[in-house]
Amino acid sequence: MINRFSLISSLALQMNGMEIPGLGYPEVLIKLKEEEKQKKSYKLVLDFRDGALSIIETNRLCEEVHREFRDLSEAEVDYLGTEINDHAYDENLDIHCEKCNKFYRPFCRLHPLFKIPDREPRKEELSTKVYSQLTLPILFRIEESKIPNAGLGVIASVFIPIGMVFGPYKGIKVYKKDEFKKDGYAWLIKNGDKKFYIDGSDPKRSNWLRYINSPRHEDEQNMIAFQTNSRIYYRVIKPIRIDQELLVWYGSSYGGEFVESEDGGKSKKPVKNPFICTPRNGP
Numbered sequence: 001m002i003n004r005f006s007l008i009s010s011l012a013l014q015m016n017g018m019e020i021p022g023l024g025y026p027e028v029l030i031k032l033k034e035e036e037k038q039k040k041s042y043k044l045v046l047d048f049r050d051g052a053l054s055i056i057e058t059n060r061l062c063e064e065v066h067r068e069f070r071d072l073s074e075a076e077v078d079y080l081g082t083e084i085n086d087h088a089y090d091e092n093l094d095i096h097c098e099k100c101n102k103f104y105r106p107f108c109r110l111h112p113l114f115k116i117p118d119r120e121p122r123k124e125e126l127s128t129k130v131y132s133q134l135t136l137p138i139l140f141r142i143e144e145s146k147i148p149n150a151g152l153g154v155i156a157s158v159f160i161p162i163g164m165v166f167g168p169y170k171g172i173k174v175y176k177k178d179e180f181k182k183d184g185y186a187w188l189i190k191n192g193d194k195k196f197y198i199d200g201s202d203p204k205r206s207n208w209l210r211y212i213n214s215p216r217h218e219d220e221q222n223m224i225a226f227q228t229n230s231r232i233y234y235r236v237i238k239p240i241r242i243d244q245e246l247l248v249w250y251g252s253s254y255g256g257e258f259v260e261s262e263d264g265g266k267s268k269k270p271v272k273n274p275f276i277c278t279p280r281n282g283p
């Protein structure tokens with residue numbers, strides 16, 4: 001039996017940088033002097049009280065409420081959380097915080113994000129399973145969805161806190177809907193005047209995110225999709241408990257319309273990042 005928290009925190013501890021979705025580990029932090037990097041006065045933790053990632057000062061660490069993920073230097077924490085005016089928002093640099101309803105560069109310090117990378121498939125495994133399934137991180141399993149007739153889905157094997165980020169969604173770049181191999185696997189990406197789709201319908205050329213289904217109603221939703229750097233990522237907005245299915249909203253065809261869609265679908269729950277999905281062809 002996998003321990004609820006130790007697996008995910010040991011994964012996080014192995015990563016040597018605060019990863020920024022779409023941007024990797026920022027240059028500015030790589031160039032920091034060694035002595036700056038040594039000043040570890042903050043920690044990225046899982047806060048059990050709200051099931052979310054949080055950044056705290058080291059002297060506030062309390063074993064009963066926190067599970068330590070990794071140390072953070074002052075410089076790293078200073079780098080986070082610069083508030084950006086809506087009109088100055090840059091798709092390549094800034095991420096919208098759902099809780100604060102503001103843009104931050106690179107993301108909110110109070111509600112931090114942490115990216116879990118795809119698993120790297122080994123060559124000899126490719127004959128055993130299709131590529132996209134082999135990219136599944138150890139935290140999850142792919143099996144028949146609990147949603148009737150939805151096919152396969154992704155289920156959590158450990159507790160997944162708010163703030164975890166997965167992605168980017170992989171697939172083939174296409175410019176027209178009629179080029180989709182199959183409906184239901186393509187995200188629309190918009191960057192200025194540029195517009196294209198990432199079609200993950202081919203399981204050999206996509207990753208595990210292609211197996212994530214859409215909730216039937218708002219209560220079931222535990223992730224949102226967002227765009228940064230012309231890529232689509234999924235982020236956890238509600239704690240996902242062991243054996244629960246990961247569900248990201250991708251259009252109006254499997255529930256109410258609460259995300260702005262390409263055809264101007266009504267927005268009950270606006271997502272500020274320019275994440276737009278095609279109602280019939282989402283994600």
Ligand SMILES: C[S@@+](CC[C@H](N)C(=O)[O-])C[C@H]1O[C@@H](n2cnc3c(N)ncnc32)[C@H](O)[C@@H]1O
Nearest residue numbers: 149150151152183184210211212213214215254
């Ligand atoms: C991105 S894929 C998700 C993985 C898919 N279940 C599979 O087995 O490959 C999207 C497709 O899953 C199915 N699906 C996703 N959410 C659903 C839902 N809430 N109800 C019914 N089918 C759903 C639809 O067939 C949709 O086209």
